[in-house]
Amino acid sequence: MTGDVAVLGAGMHPWGKWGRGFVEYGVVAARAALADAGVDWRDIGSIVGADTVRGGYPGYVAGATFAKALGWQGARVSSVYAACASGAQALHTARAQILSGLADVVLVVGADAAPKGFFRPAGGDRQDDPDWLRFRVLGATNPTYFGLYARRRMALYGDTPEDFAQVKVKNAALGALNPLARYRKRVTAEEVAGSAIVSDPLRLLDICATSDGGAAVVLSSMEFARRHGAADPVRIRAVSTVTPRYPNTLLDLPDIATDSAVAQEPAAETFRASIARAAYEEAGIGPEDLSLAEVYDLSTALELQWYEDLGLCGEGEAAKLLREGATTLGGRIPVNVSGGLASFGEAVPAQAIAQVCELTWQLRGSAGDRQVAGARVGITANQGLFGHGSSVVAVR
Amino acid sequence: MSRTRTPVVAGWFAGEGEDFRLLGTRCSACSSVFFPREDTFCRNPGCPGGELAEVPLSRRGRVWSYTDSRYRPPSPYVTDPELSWQPYALIAVELESERIVVLGQAVPGVTVADLTVGMEVEVVPGVLNEDAETTWTTWHWRPTGVTA
Numbered sequence: 001m002t003g004d005v006a007v008l009g010a011g012m013h014p015w016g017k018w019g020r021g022f023v024e025y026g027v028v029a030a031r032a033a034l035a036d037a038g039v040d041w042r043d044i045g046s047i048v049g050a051d052t053v054r055g056g057y058p059g060y061v062a063g064a065t066f067a068k069a070l071g072w073q074g075a076r077v078s079s080v081y082a083a084c085a086s087g088a089q090a091l092h093t094a095r096a097q098i099l100s101g102l103a104d105v106v107l108v109v110g111a112d113a114a115p116k117g118f119f120r121p122a123g124g125d126r127q128d129d130p131d132w133l134r135f136r137v138l139g140a141t142n143p144t145y146f147g148l149y150a151r152r153r154m155a156l157y158g159d160t161p162e163d164f165a166q167v168k169v170k171n172a173a174l175g176a177l178n179p180l181a182r183y184r185k186r187v188t189a190e191e192v193a194g195s196a197i198v199s200d201p202l203r204l205l206d207i208c209a210t211s212d213g214g215a216a217v218v219l220s221s222m223e224f225a226r227r228h229g230a231a232d233p234v235r236i237r238a239v240s241t242v243t244p245r246y247p248n249t250l251l252d253l254p255d256i257a258t259d260s261a262v263a264q265e266p267a268a269e270t271f272r273a274s275i276a277r278a279a280y281e282e283a284g285i286g287p288e289d290l291s292l293a294e295v296y297d298l299s300t301a302l303e304l305q306w307y308e309d310l311g312l313c314g315e316g317e318a319a320k321l322l323r324e325g326a327t328t329l330g331g332r333i334p335v336n337v338s339g340g341l342a343s344f345g346e347a348v349p350a351q352a353i354a355q356v357c358e359l360t361w362q363l364r365g366s367a368g369d370r371q372v373a374g375a376r377v378g379i380t381a382n383q384g385l386f387g388h389g390s391s392v393v394a395v396r
Numbered sequence: 397m398s399r400t401r402t403p404v405v406a407g408w409f410a411g412e413g414e415d416f417r418l419l420g421t422r423c424s425a426c427s428s429v430f431f432p433r434e435d436t437f438c439r440n441p442g443c444p445g446g447e448l449a450e451v452p453l454s455r456r457g458r459v460w461s462y463t464d465s466r467y468r469p470p471s472p473y474v475t476d477p478e479l480s481w482q483p484y485a486l487i488a489v490e491l492e493s494e495r496i497v498v499l500g501q502a503v504p505g506v507t508v509a510d511l512t513v514g515m516e517v518e519v520v521p522g523v524l525n526e527d528a529e530t531t532w533t534t535w536h537w538r539p540t541g542v543t544a
Contacts, residue, residue: 139469147463
């Protein structure tokens with residue numbers, strides 16, 4: 001069953017490196033979302049937390065952790081983990097509860113307190129864990145995978161490091177307009193080119209940082225929204241959480257190898273493209289209907305990849321789309337007007353929720369200096385470890 | 397005291413010199429190949445399920461993409477913090493007959509400047525790290541034009 005759910009409220013804790021615990025960031029975001037919605041926490045029928053693996057046991061039961069911190073009030077609770085797509089799966093859970101009639105109004109919260117430097121696997125000697133193995137055997141950090149994808153684009157499509165740098169220049173300029181972003185300084189192409197190489201061909205300013213942050217939304221049934229006095233709320237029309245199809249022939253984190261395509265012909269469409277297609281189909285729209293997109297720019301080159309996977313342009317044409325200015329504010333299809341991960345850094349379980357917060361403000365027309373004029377339809381896209389990805393379509 | 401040579405992961409590779417190979421498994425029912433090896437169930441959803449038997453992978457392949465690690469990776473990658481960090485290249489290699497891409501470190505001394513997408517490389521035995529008792533062995537990719 002599909003249908004619309006209303007986004008009654010959105011709230012975030014600013015991204016940064018604040019040195020405090022994830023619970024505080026989540027509660028600040030939750031309180032902001034509840035205030036924005038005009039809903040009392042005690043009237044929330046269900047809370048869904050997006051887990052963090054960096055907060056010990058409370059992180060694995062984030063829904064309950066946030067519920068306790070907000071004050072136990074008896075709500076149904078869920079906690080979900082899906083790597084970078086955790087926030088989207090939390091939204092999915094809330095939406096499913098609303099559409100099935102199990103809940104009228106649901107609070108969705110994700111927050112993280114990130115380490116300095118590279119993400120690393122859980123401790124111990126765990127030879128059955130691909131995430132542990134890629135570090136032990138290859139020292140393959142996340143940026144090395146981003147470097148592989150970037151080099152592949154250069155070889156296949158002729159993208160250049162200068163193209164990648166222009167993604168950062170664009171996103172930094174947009175992030176400078178966003179008070180919730182961690183980095184609010186404009187960046188020049190020369191500054192990108194002058195930053196240290198992390199994983200060839202990508203430089204420090206091509207790669208997103210790891211951040212602290214929290215994001216929350218209050219979702220409700222359309223009927224609850226009407227009774228609540230929200231006649232024309234932003235609505236979520238699709239949440240795609242599809243998995244890859246065997247054989248997955250693109251090397252995905254944290255794998256050391258792809259599936260073999262020797263016995264089974266791979267689908268014509270990549271996993272990332274299938275994430276977006278499922279969202280388009282569920283929402284009954286296409287790329288031509290979009291006003292804006294928020295995509296997971298873990299690296300500058302990956303933002304370009306998303307242009308193609310979302311169908312904003314043909315394969316290999318992303319750099320051209322960028323150079324034409326189509327994806328900046330005022331362009332045909334602005335991408336990452338929030339500033340993207342380039343300006344936020346990644347707070348894993350909060351990030352996919354933060355993307356929906358940005359869509360909400362844009363579709364309400366309340367995004368201030370970074371407002372996309374006349375925004376009616378927005379999409380998010382995200383991919384994470386272990387076959388996770390998500391795409392959310394919101395409309396007004 | 398001599399160190400014992402031990403593969404960093406058991407069963408992923410074997411052999412010496414020219415006979416060195418990555419080891420995967422192949423499903424007897426659908427002929428799917430798996431690396432890292434699957435020993436319990438075939439992961440092809442269209443396969444009724446066969447026996448998984450060990451199979452050596454092709455020795456040579458072509459560079460799908462490459463990168464490097466200019467910064468010291470975190471644990472459990474083992475490095476000596478006393479020594480300055482020496483970057484190494486990582487190569488993703490497409491094996492034609494298996495239709496699979498396998499990641500590996502380049503042989504020491506080969507940098508990203510020596511590599512291009514599509515270049516032929518071969519798998520060779522290598523050393524990942526050493527501790528008091530053990531030399532931990534691994535696989536490396538080496539451009540076939542390089543003999544060092």
